[in-house]
Amino acid sequence: MTDQDAVLALNQAFYRAFATYDYPAMEALWARRLPVACLHPGWPLLAGREAVLRSWRELMSQPEPTAVHVRNAVVQMYGDTALVLCEEMIGGGVLAASNLFVREDGAWRMAHHQAGPLAPAAQRRPEPKADTPPRRLH
Amino acid sequence: MTDQDAVLALNQAFYRAFATYDYPAMEALWARRLPVACLHPGWPLLAGREAVLRSWRELMSQPEPTAVHVRNAVVQMYGDTALVLCEEMIGGGVLAASNLFVREDGAWRMAHHQAGPLAPAAQRRPEPKADTPPRRLH
Numbered sequence A, B: 001m002t003d004q005d006a007v008l009a010l011n012q013a014f015y016r017a018f019a020t021y022d023y024p025a026m027e028a029l030w031a032r033r034l035p036v037a038c039l040h041p042g043w044p045l046l047a048g049r050e051a052v053l054r055s056w057r058e059l060m061s062q063p064e065p066t067a068v069h070v071r072n073a074v075v076q077m078y079g080d081t082a083l084v085l086c087e088e089m090i091g092g093g094v095l096a097a098s099n100l101f102v103r104e105d106g107a108w109r110m111a112h113h114q115a116g117p118l119a120p121a122a123q124r125r126p127e128p129k130a131d132t133p134p135r136r137l138h
Helices: A003-019 A023-029 A049-059 A120-124 B003-019 B023-029 B049-059 B120-124
Strands: A037-039 A068-078 A081-090 A093-104 A107-117 B037-039 B068-078 B081-090 B093-104 B107-117
Touching: A003 A023, A003 A068, A003 A081, A003 A093, A003 A107, A023 A049, A037 A049, A037 B081, A068 B107, A081 A107, A081 B037, A081 B107, A093 B093, A093 B107, A107 B068, A107 B081, A107 B093, A107 B107, B003 B023, B003 B068, B003 B081, B003 B093, B003 B107, B023 B049, B037 B049, B081 B107
Parallel strands: A037 A107, B037 B107
Antiparallel strands: A068 A081, A081 A093, A093 A107, B068 B081, B081 B093, B093 B107
16 A cells, blocks of 8 residues: 555545544544644644644534545645645535655654635535635635 | 844734735745745645645735744754744734755755644634643644
């Protein structure tokens, strides 16, 4: 398995853990020693393993798991660090996500997650054209 | 200058280039050889140096530069990769941002930027408590 394949599989495992409320799987995939952080949509920074994992426990304490489907995942490699960019179809909307992975003690682990909403026009595109500049970015 | 200081200075240079419409400075700070990407708020993924830089040219073609102030920047180091997490005060709102930097041919360069809105409650907090779990994350 290439590093790219390993990282994409870990990205899938991250969403599977969330969608099935599998907290032990979620806990296992985050880095233990290297710094971790998380930016859930609309919320301030969670920094550090304890705060990040507490947020996933909190999410998983809600009555019903949220269905999440991932599409258009791409991975960019930087040696022992990898960035996965993907779209999350969740609760009728679409979020764009950046997921950072690091090689720690020989295994790939998650180091950071940020997700934020796509605009309605972008949500309708099954294959967003990366080379088309938006009219208004901020 | 430590790597942390160099990366935080580059993070500041990124926002200064945007706020002053200094396109040459913006162009110079993105990686040349390693893969780059950008997730502007609400827009689909821009992948590759050409698409990313075109988006900044487009932004800088608008009549007035947008004032941007950065606060609460923290850096997490992963060897030759560094992640800066910060808040952007822009246009009366606050965005949370993840900025990824990589060491390329001996120099730190930008590899990825994602920004998304903070919730109003989070915007009011000058120093967000990272260890307080939000009630509802998604």
